[in-house]
Amino acid sequence: MPGIALSELAPHDRYKLLCGVVVPRPIALVTTLDENGAVNAAPFTFFNGFSVDPPLVVLGLQHKPDRSPKDTTRNIHRDGEFVVRMVDEALSNAMNACAIDFPSGESEVEAAGLATLPSVDVGVPRLAAAPFALECRRHVVLARSRAAGRRSAAASCPRRLVNKANMHVNIDAYRPIGRMFGNLYSTQRDTFTLTRESHAQWLARFGLATSVEEAQ
């Protein structure tokens, strides 16, 4: 079973491999407020509970390809508050719309036609659609330098599970299970696809012009 040195992969391949291996991931649809009071929403899957006493969740906020922070990151840094909305089957298309690369300042919540409600304890509204919302306050920020990864260790990836040419995981050979609660576990055999649109594709679908730079 050959090892792959994660630190030697290009970041994009490393992302693909880690996302293919660490499955299934819970989905947090995170709302924040921007500096003008507009509600921002974006899905994150480097997310989980971290402890219960005290109750903490952890959120891995990636950067944009140009290393600038995402809107969610900037808003949480400034404001310290965010609401995590869990995603159910009914919310999946709206969640996917919130993953579109809308320009900063343009509200994904409005674009996706999602209604909001006031939260109980934080200033950031929560999405009205079911199911659960976790109102959160920033507790600790971990900002890591890229150099921190230099000593990263190997991932063992059986040849039958990963195509090393493109880092695609063979899910039919992998058959991972997920943890629910109590005595309950889930297979990951019942899957579906959602295609993420670019902002230009989204505009085109509504017959809208995109910005001059994109249209040229």
Added chain:
Amino acid sequence: MPGIALSELAPHDRYKLLCGVVVPRPIALVTTLDENGAVNAAPFTFFNGFSVDPPLVVLGLQHKPDRSPKDTTRNIHRDGEFVVRMVDEALSNAMNACAIDFPSGESEVEAAGLATLPSVDVGVPRLAAAPFALECRRHVVLARSRAAGRRSAAASCPRRLVNKANMHVNIDAYRPIGRMFGNLYSTQRDTFTLTRESHAQWLARFGLATSVEEAQ
């Protein structure tokens, strides 16, 4: 949609609620070495990728009910190394055996009849059974005091989704989805149960005597 103040719940109820809401969770079967070189294995589901540049995973290591650290926590604090084994359908029963409360110093890996292999970059062996293994070195430890949770905020839990008497989540009404990779998502409709045994139950199943205290 009433809010539940997480900080006002008893820790056990808070754990049940957080585990019922944040689903599906990926499962890390974590191997470590104890001070005598025995291989310890235990499953953790407060686990996920955290960043790719540098490549980091996050592991929420809970304490035992008496607030003493679990073997995995003690070993990672001392040794700084651990291996995360992802759990597939074939490994699920062995993973469940590793969740038994074996006395410290007794190897779950031996008890579950799991073979190990040397790792590539760390001293901790990995489990031989498929699928993926991530060899890890401790990077940052976050030790939180219980007081840190005093300002924790609310969870919005629709009445149809949570029985507030026992904090049980109604999974048929919830219908959460999980994130796989690429364009792939998973429903959580295909579930199965695994019953966690106590150490005494495990011993009894093999006709073995338990300790004097337990046998009396």
